[in-house]
Amino acid sequence: MFALLKLIQSLFGALHSEGTPGQLAAGIAVGSILGLTPLVNLPNAVVFAALVLLNVSFAGGMLGWAVFVPIGFLLDPLFDWIGHALLFTPSLTPLWTSLYNVPIVPLTNFNNTVVLGSLVFAVLFAIPLFLAARYGVVRYRATIAGRVAQSKWYRALTTSKLYNVYRMFRP
Amino acid sequence: MSVKVFRWKAIGPLFVLLVIVAILWWIFADGIARHQTQTVGTLMLGAKVEIQDLHLDLPHGQVRMRGLTIASPHEAFKNLVQADEIVADLDVVPLTEKKIIINRVAANGLRFGTPRQTDGRVAAKSGRGIAGRVYAEARDWASRFQVPVLQLATGRVSIDSLDPRRLSTIPAAEALGARADSSRRAWQAAFDTLRIGPTLDSSSTTLERLKHARATDLATINEARQAIDRLKRARDRVTNLEQGVKKGVAALNTGLAGLDSARQRDYAFARGLLKLPSLDAPAVGAALFAPGAIKPFERVLYWVQLARRYMPPGLLPRATTGSPRLRRAGEDVRFPKERALPRFLLRSAELSFSLGPQGYAGRLIGVASDPAVYGRPTLLAASGPQLAAAGLLNHVRGTPLDTAGATVGGIRLPAFTLPGVPLRLDPGAATTELGFNLNGDTIHARFAVHSTNVRWDRDSGFADNQIGDLIWRAVSGISTLELEARVSGELHHPQLAVRSNLDQAIASRLRAVLGEQVAAAERQMRARVDASINGKVGPVRARVTDVESQAQSQVSQQRTRVDELQRALEQRLRDMLGGFRLP
Numbered sequence: 001m002f003a004l005l006k007l008i009q010s011l012f013g014a015l016h017s018e019g020t021p022g023q024l025a026a027g028i029a030v031g032s033i034l035g036l037t038p039l040v041n042l043p044n045a046v047v048f049a050a051l052v053l054l055n056v057s058f059a060g061g062m063l064g065w066a067v068f069v070p071i072g073f074l075l076d077p078l079f080d081w082i083g084h085a086l087l088f089t090p091s092l093t094p095l096w097t098s099l100y101n102v103p104i105v106p107l108t109n110f111n112n113t114v115v116l117g118s119l120v121f122a123v124l125f126a127i128p129l130f131l132a133a134r135y136g137v138v139r140y141r142a143t144i145a146g147r148v149a150q151s152k153w154y155r156a157l158t159t160s161k162l163y164n165v166y167r168m169f170r171p
Numbered sequence: 172m173s174v175k176v177f178r179w180k181a182i183g184p185l186f187v188l189l190v191i192v193a194i195l196w197w198i199f200a201d202g203i204a205r206h207q208t209q210t211v212g213t214l215m216l217g218a219k220v221e222i223q224d225l226h227l228d229l230p231h232g233q234v235r236m237r238g239l240t241i242a243s244p245h246e247a248f249k250n251l252v253q254a255d256e257i258v259a260d261l262d263v264v265p266l267t268e269k270k271i272i273i274n275r276v277a278a279n280g281l282r283f284g285t286p287r288q289t290d291g292r293v294a295a296k297s298g299r300g301i302a303g304r305v306y307a308e309a310r311d312w313a314s315r316f317q318v319p320v321l322q323l324a325t326g327r328v329s330i331d332s333l334d335p336r337r338l339s340t341i342p343a344a345e346a347l348g349a350r351a352d353s354s355r356r357a358w359q360a361a362f363d364t365l366r367i368g369p370t371l372d373s374s375s376t377t378l379e380r381l382k383h384a385r386a387t388d389l390a391t392i393n394e395a396r397q398a399i400d401r402l403k404r405a406r407d408r409v410t411n412l413e414q415g416v417k418k419g420v421a422a423l424n425t426g427l428a429g430l431d432s433a434r435q436r437d438y439a440f441a442r443g444l445l446k447l448p449s450l451d452a453p454a455v456g457a458a459l460f461a462p463g464a465i466k467p468f469e470r471v472l473y474w475v476q477l478a479r480r481y482m483p484p485g486l487l488p489r490a491t492t493g494s495p496r497l498r499r500a501g502e503d504v505r506f507p508k509e510r511a512l513p514r515f516l517l518r519s520a521e522l523s524f525s526l527g528p529q530g531y532a533g534r535l536i537g538v539a540s541d542p543a544v545y546g547r548p549t550l551l552a553a554s555g556p557q558l559a560a561a562g563l564l565n566h567v568r569g570t571p572l573d574t575a576g577a578t579v580g581g582i583r584l585p586a587f588t589l590p591g592v593p594l595r596l597d598p599g600a601a602t603t604e605l606g607f608n609l610n611g612d613t614i615h616a617r618f619a620v621h622s623t624n625v626r627w628d629r630d631s632g633f634a635d636n637q638i639g640d641l642i643w644r645a646v647s648g649i650s651t652l653e654l655e656a657r658v659s660g661e662l663h664h665p666q667l668a669v670r671s672n673l674d675q676a677i678a679s680r681l682r683a684v685l686g687e688q689v690a691a692a693e694r695q696m697r698a699r700v701d702a703s704i705n706g707k708v709g710p711v712r713a714r715v716t717d718v719e720s721q722a723q724s725q726v727s728q729q730r731t732r733v734d735e736l737q738r739a740l741e742q743r744l745r746d747m748l749g750g751f752r753l754p
Contacts, residue, residue, distance in 0.1 A: 038496060038498045040496075049185060052178070052181045052184070052185050053177055053178055053181055053182065053185065054176065054177065054178065055175045055176055055177060055178045072498070073498060076498055076499035076501075077499070079499075079501075080499055080501050080502075083501060083502075084502065087488070087490075087504045088488065088490075088504070093488060093506070096488070096504070096506045097488075097506040097507075097508050098508075099506075100505070100506035100508070101268065101506070101508045101511045101512075102268070103264075103267040103268050104267050104268075105268075106268050106269035106270075107267070107269055109503075111503055111504045111505065111506065112493050112501045112502070112503050112504075113490075113493070113501040113502045113504070114493070114498060114499050114500070114501030115501065117501075
């Protein structure tokens with residue numbers, strides 16, 4: 001219930017933030033990478049740092065993360081297949097062999113089929129996701145955002161303590 | 172309007188987060204490393220790995236473990252090894268490549284085969300992971316040996332039921348009876364066609380007339396001479412019949428002898444139904460010691476095969492199941508590279524261990540996860556009072572070669588029960604030798620035990636058992652044990668040979684005791700055969716004898732009457748003619 005409430009808060013907080021549609025869409029795209037790939041990985045630390053440090057919507061990132069975690073679980077067999085195909089492609093073997101024997105890179109677990117498959121998928125998927133999200137935010141703000149902002153339940157939502165925490169990271 | 176790329180105010184919270192992570196690492200690193208080492212070690216070895224205390228000192232590149240216990244993957248309540256303290260000097264820089272390079276390990280206070288409270292086997296129970304598969308393969312390999320079983324628990328020789336329909340004497344007797352009846356009818360018909368009666372009657376009448384005739388009564392004399400000719404022809408016919416009867420009787424006698432042969436065959440068939448234990452000395456040796464002798468080979472094979480899985484030859488990418496996590500584990504693919512560091516390398520380990528009261532020293536060199544990358548084989552050596560051991564795992568080339576040899580003296584081996592025999596053997600302080608060579612898939616291995624102070628205990632459950640008594644008497648005076656087991660051949664088709672100095676002693680005793688039982692069982696079986704066939708053979712034999720004697724008697728009687736009558740006629744003619752011969 002708490003997670004659901006947090007998700008709704010994130011969603012509307014992001015949609016009604018002062019950030020541009022591009023910032024919000026970028027946040028969702030970066031957050032989707034966190035959700036689609038296995039959480040405890042060095043690449044995710046970098047992605048999380050980027051989400052915090054870059055001037056993208058943190059709320060959008062949290063939203064993307066929350067939405068794409070279950071999708072990541074569902075798509076694990078696909079990621080496994082992609083990773084397996086990439087890691088066992090003979091023409092790529094020299095590349096993987098070099099990376100495997102370079103400092104730091106092996107710590108990314110890139111040699112795991114699910115990690116590599118999900119990372120490649122998430123990075124490629126982030127581009128269309130960014131475009132689709134930006135279009136969606138623009139359309140939302142142009143149509144029903146004003147009426148939502150005037151509603152009682154939205155005001156109740158935005159006055160909660162969680163919203164205050166969110167305001168720390170808003171663009 | 173320009174948009175800022177960086178959110179500078181977030182650097183503070185991010186830094187705080189990093190500090191928190193660093194503090195958590197500082198607090199929990201030892202615990203995490205200890206837990207991970209236990210988990211990974213347990214998964215790799217197929218037996219519980221427990222560590223009392225582990226301390227990471229990364230600035231100095233040192234890992235210190237206290238109270239390491241590795242359970243035996245084969246025995247439920249035994250440890251493979253316990254170590255008081257292990258200190259490892261790590262090369263820190265390769266950790267950034269996710270490679271563990273240990274320059275030197277000092278292991279002190281190693282003890283082998285110590286007891287434990289809980290069952291520490293993992294591979295044997297779960298069958299999962301590489302260790303589980305290797306364990307199952309080793310078990311399967313060990314089960315391929317065909318070990319003879321001595322069924323001497325009761326010392327009885329069992330007898331299967333005898334089906335009279337499968338005896339050959341009965342149909343032979345029935346056939347002979349039919350032949351006897353047929354011969355009787357044929358001979359009777361032949362006898363009837365002789366028509367001897369009228370000839371004898373007319374000749375008798377002629378003889379009577381001749382007795383009252385004079386020498387000048389030529390008609391009577393001629394009649395007498397014709398009667399004599401008829402008698403001679405009758406005798407020829409009788410002689411022919413007699414020869415036919417003789418041949419027929421000989422054939423029937425052959426049939427009777429055939430019944431005796433059939434009876435012997437039935438005895439042999441019935442003997443085949445007896446379940447007799449093997450009494451050959453090599454078979455006895457294999458039955459007694461093979462189950463125990465296979466175990467060392469199975470265990471060494473388990474470790475060698477495990478080493479082959481974790482230290483595979485070659486430089487090709489290799490996939491293994493990834494670490495377990497909430498998400499799908501996937502596969503971890505390794506990409507070894509020439510002239511680079513392997514993923515794991517233990518350059519040198521100094522081992523200090525004890526076997527009983529004695530202290531020993533050992534050295535382990537070059538344990539590498541990618542032997543082709545490291546370029547050198549793994550070497551193991553240990554020495555000390557009454558101990559010499561060495562091993563080599565050469566996985567550098569395409570065909571792996573694993574070889575090891577060890578001789579340990581003065582070590583008390585555990586007592587064990589001999590299978591199928593009511594005895595428990597305590598080898599006492601013995602010298603044990605093990606030689607093992609696995610070249611590709613070809614194995615040559617030898618396991619030997621020499622002891623001069625063997626003790627025997629008798630199983631009380633066999634107190635009233637005659638065989639138990641005799642075997643006990645045969646071996647209880649033997650104080651030495653010379654046991655040798657050899658395995659050779661391809662891994663998928665291994666050959667096992669076991670011999671010991673006890674084989675001959677036990678086999679000869681078994682032969683003496685069971686020989687009597689076998690003879691008694693054979694007598695019993697012959698009696699069963701006799702009971703089944705005598706009811707058929709006896710009447711047939713009597714019938715054949717009756718037919719023979721009746722035919723021979725009839726022929727003999729007729730021949731005698733013909734001869735007597737002929738002699739009487741010839742005598743009367745000589746008396747009448749006084750030696751004068753008529754033309």
